[in-house]
Amino acid sequence: MLTSALATAAAGTTLVTGVGVTAAHAAGEDDFYNSNTDLYTQLAGQEGTDFGRRYKRHQMLDSDSSGKSPFHRTTIMALHGGGIEIGTSELCLGIAGYDPKDLSVWTPDGGHVHDYWMFEGLLSTGNSKLHVTSKNCDDHVARSMAASSLNVLSLHGCKEEQAGATMSVVVGGLNADLKTYLHDELRAAGFNTIDGSTKPDLAGVNTTNPCNLTMLGKGGQLEITTDLRQSLFGDYSSRPARARTATSDADFVRFTGACRRAIARLEAQADQQIL
Template identity: 30%
Template sequence: MKKEMIRILAVAILFLFGISTSAYAFTAGYHSFNELAAAEDPADYSINVSNTGSSTTILAIHGGGIERGTSELVEALGGYGGYNTYFFEGTKPSGNESLFLRAVDFDEPEAASLVRDSDYTVSVIGAAGNGETTYIGGQNKLLAELIKLHLAAEGYDVKTLNVPSRIAGIMDSNIVNQNKLFNNYQIGGVQIALSKGLRDKFAADPGTLSDYSGAVNEALSESWPLVASQLQKIIKPNGNGFLDKYNPFKPNFDKKVKDILKKGAKTPKELIENAEE
């Protein structure tokens, strides 16, 4: 009852100050997996991990009944083969929102271990809104842009997010950004937030889910390896490992990434060509 009152009060405050909640599904949630596990019945959630040994991991940290439609996309992507997948799913008949654990607090041990061993990571979460919109963020701006361009080419509405949006996915503490260093540079991962309207469409129309997942898979399996190979050429090999942020060559690397994005590619092919230049 106390937690429910806190949720109601928080939403009331947001409404009072005119802060829009349309871009994300607001919920208080827990602040660590240990906190969640201590309060919830283990029978009310499930954890499923498929470690194929891939360099890429795709996460559904709000799966099952928590944010319906997110597990479905990750499962569809896993069906292409090759990717590691992780699912944390609510299995209650109702009230699965109580199992919500924010991406910046998501420290479930199996997920954390899988991400640490992965070069590239993608997290699929839910957002509010009855429209069919994808909000894409994360620290890996080039991969995010590639996924956006592939989805846009198929006619999907995709919006790129930055601060101050709560689902921008750019914080270091977000599990999607805690993957392996890219030759001593932390480029992080990509967070895909699906509006409720789009998630409902996936449930009602398997063809849409297939088309959407196919576009994301093409970005990950065909376009990204070409861009990553070009990034390897501009990286200095003597980075500082865990002191990556103090790497004297990192500003140069970041600038090159920004320069590629500034060219404003309209198609995946153009972005790949810009990276090659």
């Protein structure tokens, strides 16, 4: 819980670090694989054991020529999920409107669901070697989903030293309006946010970052510190435990709800309409 994690930090007690708590590699110089294609090639036959991919594209159908049907606007992504940047898979699902424990629809705000895509490290240890820097992500499904979306919100994890603060979220991406709404809603929900423009390695401004490969050429990215991610789960110790306790944790609900409200504000704008 957020309150207990803050108290622990204030008391000077070391927070649980967990497997896969590593620095974000925004520049890519520490990556073992040059791209997702490189990883998939070198680890051929190991999908489902060493790594996994999950995504959902909602069916869209327009069989009536008399008018325009609703269309998809936003995709939620976790490029370094599972054991790589722990907690981002579950946050991706929660913001998309799904309960991580069973993938049932979970929209306590009454809003609609969003498409999602994630890459996950499934190793028992050493998942950091599966990290592929965002600008080098060439997964064809991830890129095609971004390209057919007006917006992408990408979830990442960083260390407190990188953010320059504890219990914080670095808000980045090239969509200035989405950044504003994320700052507004996350702060209103009680979370500390940091402008990505002050943290170049976490800013999410590269034009080949999937969050910016949208129909509008811009999107949003959140880099969430380890201690804050830990606080969002009733049990952070394992992938099954995180999935099981996510939506029952008040802080997880507040965080995902804030992100969903920011997206809803963005989707209400005039440039979100396709004629």
